[in-house]
Amino acid sequence: MCADTPETPDYKSTLNLPKTDFPMRAGLPKREPEWLARWEKIGVYDRLREKEGRTPFTLHDGPPYANGHLHIGHALNKTIKDMIVRSHQMMGHDARYVPGWDCHGLPIEWKIEEQYRKKGKNKDDVDVVDFRQECRKFAEGWVDIQREEFKRLGITGNWADPYLTMAYHAEAVIAGEFQKFLMNGTLYQGSKPVMWSPVEKTALAEAEIEYHDHKSHTIWVPFAFQNAEGDLAEARVVIWTTTPWTIPSNKAVAYNNKVAYGLYRVDATEEESWTNPGELYLFADALAADALGKSRVTEYTKVRDVQAAEFDGLICKHPFNGADGAEGYWDYEVPMIDGDHVTDDAGTGFVHTAPSHGADDYEAFVARNWIDRMTHNVGEESEFLPHVPFFAGLQVFDRKGKEGKANNAVIAKLVEAGGIIARGRVTHSYPHSWRSKAPIVFRNTPQWFASVDRAVGDGQDTYGKTIRDRALTSIDELVKWTPANGRNRLHSMIEARPDWVLSRQRAWGVPLTCFIKKGALPTDPDFLLRDDAINARIVEAFEAEGADAWYVDGAKERFIGDAANPDDYEQVFDVLDVWFDSGSTHAFVLRDREDGTEDGIADVYMEGTDQHRGWFHSSLLQACGTKGRAPYRNVVTHGFTLDAKGMKMSKSLGNTIVPETVVKQYGADILRLWVAQTDYTNDQRIGPEILKGTADSYRRLRNTMRFILGSLADFDEADRVENIEDMLPLERWVLSRLAELDEVVREGYAKFDFQGVFSAVFNFATVDLSSFYFDIRKDVLYCDGDSDRRRAARTVLDILFHRLTTWLAPVLVFTMEEVWLERFPGDESSVHMIDFPETPASWRNLQNEEQVAKVRRVRRVVTSALELQRREKVIGSSLEAAPVVHVEDEETRRLMALVDMDDVCITSGLTISADPAPAEAFRLPETDGVGVVFEMAEGEKCQRCWKILPDVGKHAHAGTCGRCSDALG
Template sequence: MSEPKSQDLYRETVFLPKTSFPMRGSLPKREPEILEDWARSGLDGRLHAQAEGRPPFMLHDGPPYANGNLHIGHALNKILKDVINRAHRMAGFAVHYVPGWDCHGLPIEWKIEEEYRKAGKNKDSVPILQFRAECRAYAQKWLDVQAAEFRRLGVQAEWERRYATMDFASEATIVEEIGRFLLNGLLYRGLRPVMWSPVEKTALAEAEIEYRDHESTTIHVAFPFIHDPTPARALQDVSAVIWTTTPWTIPGNRAIAFGPGITYAVLRVDGVTDSAALEPGARLLVAEDLIARFCAAAGITEHHVLYTLPGEALTDALCAHPLRGEGYDFEVPLLAADFVTTDAGTGLVHMSPAHGEEDFAVSVANGIEIPELVLDDGRYAAWVPLFADIHVFKAADPVCTALSAAMVRASEAGAAPAGLVARSTILHSYPHSWRSRAPVIYRATPQWFIRMDGEGHLRGRALRALEDVTFVPALARNRLSAMVADRPD
């Protein structure tokens, strides 16, 4: 007779309650049955009736975007909110939770454009009303899919009262609110640099930007002084040298920024390498702290410092654009700016006001006109001398070629250096569109803005409103308050 197996020795000594629960949960089968039972019994309506007379609790939910199936992030977000709603209902509150969907914006347009590209269609050839109708149909499809999937997760909400930003009533409300800003004097149209995607041909919000490693061409460029305000004429026959990682912005240069607290040096070139663009005798202005680094980049083997001068001494100085005589015959003033440092470059910052926020702010403050040189697809406009119709991401070579030719002309004329001093590359973190994964640019375009400061005091009113809000956790108040305090128009 065989002995009982060891795992059976205690079977008869374990006493478990007898229940009607099945041995397996079979949730994929049971959960739909539970949801059907809720629908048959009118659970949502009974909960609504039961809440009559109770104190209200309303959860204002940031709507998901209607462009795909739900993922784990959606599930986590909605289930946690469902837990909060159920807890408040059990605590005696009348819970009102109206779900909604965001149906506007680039992600949906991008999906439709992807379908066009697969079919060999050009989006620009599609009538705008047809394009919008296709976007609306796409959003409606995924709205219905997501609503069913949220219900499948067991989320309780007033589904029949759902809203969508593309509902005509919602759009009318948005227009009404924009109209209030207009009537209150807070809405204006202005030119300002924004993150711009040449691929998608549109401005991007900060949340639509991701940073990736990108290799860029870097250049040192000499701008010859044409007006020297220093008593000792320290800048006579001297060129200011800038460094930039965006050669394509050189056509848009309108100023050079210096640091008022930085000490600058005028150095004379005494020796160079065989490949250097500069010649012995050239005089250049750079930050004193960056002389060694600059000389290494420019192929300068020997030099002599002729003068040192404080940043303030550069006030009222004027340079010529290195491409002067080629359609860039304007003065380039030197302007004081607190953001200039000696961390990299030369301590002198090339200012292209249409392609940088700080460049724009300093230039506007000094009355410099903002040029519009780059089209929405990233090509230089037809009126840009030397570079018309060239895409900015393919402009490094043409720009460097033009600057090299300018340096040769200056050398042959015995004039101060003007043009390309050195060229290299750098691998750095650079903004990209999260949809197209393509690099973006700063581009000044006419946009509609809502004024945060001034007569309407919108920023102050928003910050005061936050004082009456209870934040959980309390630390979250600092983040939102700082966001409102620093928000541009």
């Protein structure tokens, strides 16, 4: 701290300067793998499980799909989970985390099919068991890759024994869980419209759908009446649709009693028009002008208002009724029906109703018990089936997702039949498969469903008799939601959802392990073979051989055995929706594993907001059908990760951030710190500049920890001040702040508020400590001998060390391990085996925060005044000053007298005055009643501590002040 002079010795070596090997530069990308290897070697996760008497806490992992490298959303998700697990462990729980993977399903099946196509092989020519084995091998490979990528992020858990939905036990349990639906009466086979992918040739769940802009045909089609009287006998009711291909399946025309309708006459048209003067049409009044304009009508007259009641009982003709060559296929009645789903927002005010191709249409027919009127016109490749006149074989979409010939063929036939008055194109949001990115169709096809409104015959009626009632009760009474609006989202979905489509027409999955009676109808009581002994044989076989046992020759005879005549039954080969797989994980993970839970219920499910319609949703339905309630107590939801501009990440836009790239450049701790600094409950942004800011925060925090480590060199229990009351006010204030912060940290971690925890700890470390307490106490720490105040300061630093390292360990897993090992090296040492230290609540009363705040406000005025003198080159250091501080408030002066204000302000002297501040005194507008008059310090400069004091040179050691001379002995 001082230069060597001929007159005095060099006292630098006598100072208590910080001593630590903890480097300024972290070098995280290189060093983090070393800590990972160390944790694996000493078995940190397993050793934590050995701690006895702790309350279990289980976060159940929503399984990522075993297909492809991790993206930034994976990193966010797993890091939040890791922070939850680690923080609860350090708060005294036995916090368990079993990572898992979703292994069945279409994406993997697609990959294997792609490999086949490249080799010129046809999947249908391959034995199904061989095909499934290739799918299994593919999934195993990606599980291993993703496991290492997750571990590199510092994620703790039972990596040696994760759960896989394709494990034999898992497949056995999934089959067993399905059988509960079979036996409790909620399973049924129905024929209703489902979202169907022509590319993947399978039904899709809502969670497998994403919406993209799509250009569709639009047509306006008039329907003539069969039984109308008066002026309506000559009128035609006009519908509008964006799916011309569904017209051949039309079975009704819907209207709404609340919509105002009118009868309109065409008076004049453009030369090219599909309408003629004198023709009468029915429209909703709000839409008539637009529809007539689209049909190139230049003049028209509203003949009269038409009451919706006039449509009651009217029957229309199908536009293809009587068409030559159709052999009467469409010569059926098309009734007018009322429906609340009809609006006058767009179209014509009348809705073309094809119950085989629309949810509202289907429900309208169900309500009227008209299920027998459903059509089966479209096949699995979205092709018209052979029995459909004119259009047989034509596809809506081809196998590449491009538009087929069906729409144009239907439009052309309508033109020929005089069944169209206008056409156009519209770009609108349309459902697509999230895998193939191809548009889907709504298609009526036999599928297996779990009823959400039938009484569940299992006797578990505490929370309701139906799956829907149990789910809604669970949402409202049994689950806590973070953020709270997650409750509303899932509640509204469950409230309005249809029955659950369980079946998929694929090969790689757990089959629907049931048999149906040949020749029986789905409504017959003996349609499904229900037998406990058969179910048990299936589960036992799956446990030993996996679900492949279902596909082996002779499986039907093996499983039915002597319970019935196998020849009387058909074996179902559809596979379960993969959401049923993941929804069943509570059974084979939480219920069945030793590291599961006693009641099969998780403390936390944590996933992205899209899982309100995905895993949260399917797990809730599945558990309500099999155990009568939700399988979770807390549901935590995070948003999506966007680029720095708030745009969705896309490879085509080149704005993706890959976790591996961040880890290689900065280290995993920087990525984890980014997670901790974001409000994960909303969408987050990430980009190069954001990461640079995160790295800067990290450096500031690292410097704080480095200072603590350096100042605690050689600290031992003999240095500790046991009686807190013996400490100076500044130390008591730090401990008081620690007690407050301890409560914030614990409550924050318990509420999964990592942003709140980190913000509080970071501000404390960088503002209260580095910029205030450390700044003030450097002089004492460096220059005092074995003084009471130095021992007190080091005691406080030791207390700070133990709290900061543990509080931050769930976030900065690598860095806090480095900090810990710098002080406590050893083969078995790890901060991650330590709990948060208990902080006495009594510390909160050690020092009044407002009193300290008053002193800090005065300090701010003093340091600002001295900074002005420094900028004007009057002084080079604040130690050259001994200002006079005029303070009006008596309480503030009293508080200043209790502390060493020259230490607080880092000056060589400071005088407190009750006199009014003179006009030339320095003031800050935001601090009333404080004025600073600059004065130079008097005396000589101590060659050891650099303070300028009158007694320098008057002591045993040349060129020192009394304090430094005493320290030198």
